[in-house]
Amino acid sequence: MSENIEQKCLAKGVKLTDQRKIIAKVMSESNDHPDVDELYNRVSKIDPKISIATVYRTVKLFEESGILAKHDFKGGKARYEELNEGHHDHLIDVKSGEIIEFVDEEIEKLQEKIADKYGYRLVDHKLELYGVKKKS
Ligand SMILES: [Zn+2]
Numbered sequence: 001m002s003e004n005i006e007q008k009c010l011a012k013g014v015k016l017t018d019q020r021k022i023i024a025k026v027m028s029e030s031n032d033h034p035d036v037d038e039l040y041n042r043v044s045k046i047d048p049k050i051s052i053a054t055v056y057r058t059v060k061l062f063e064e065s066g067i068l069a070k071h072d073f074k075g076g077k078a079r080y081e082e083l084n085e086g087h088h089d090h091l092i093d094v095k096s097g098e099i100i101e102f103v104d105e106e107i108e109k110l111q112e113k114i115a116d117k118y119g120y121r122l123v124d125h126k127l128e129l130y131g132v133k134k135k136s
Contacts, residue, residue, distance in 0.1 A: 004024070004025070004028040005024035005025070005027055005028045005062065005067055005068075005082060006021060006024045006025065006028070008067045009024060009062075009065070009067065012065050012066070012067065014061065014062070014065050014067070018047075019047065019049075019050050019054055019058070020058050020061075022043055022046050022047050022050065023039070023043055023050070023054075023055060023058045023059070024058075024062070025046075026039060026042045026043050026046065027039065027059075027062070027068065027080065027082065028082065030042070030081075031081075032099065033071065033079040033080065033081045033090075033099045034079060034080060035076070035077040035078060035079045035080070036052070036055055036056055036059055036077070036078070036080075037052075037077065039055055039059065039080070040052045040055045043055055059080055062080075063080070066083060067082070067083060068080045068081065068082060068083055069081050069082070069083040071090070071128075073090070073092050073099075073128060074128075074130070075094065076097060079099075086103075087103065088101040088102060088103050089101070089102055089103065089104070089107070089126075089127040089128070089129070090102075090127070090128050090129070091128075091129040091130075091131060092128060092129065092130050092131070093131060093132065093133060094130050094131065094132055095132055095133070096133075107127065111125050111127075
């Protein structure tokens with residue numbers, strides 16, 4: 001199992017108040033890329049005294065500390081996930097907002113090929129696919 005956000009904060013010297021600890025815990029347990037409103041909903045159930053402003057500030061702090069990744073998927077609010085070593089891309093259901101994570105070796109290689117063609121060595125990339133579910 002990977003380290004949780006609380007451990008990462010400790011490792012990076014990010015100070016954790018009790019409220020931040022709750023936000024870190026909820027975020028660690030969320031695998032669905034929540035936005036701040038959704039995260040606030042979850043956090044409120046544990047501690048109703050936490051304000052949405054605190055959630056915003058904490059998420060921003062975690063993002064700036066390299067603990068969370070922020071995604072600005074088009075047509076929606078910024079969504080967050082724990083930044084882990086493993087790379088993956090996203091397929092976004094434009095109707096439900098559901099997010100599917102995937103890694104495709106062919107796409108990875110193809111992107112390197114394109115960068116190479118223009119004389120570049122690829123250091124990072126971001127791929128977002130948007131779709132609607134086919135009727136079966
Ligand atoms: Zn993801």
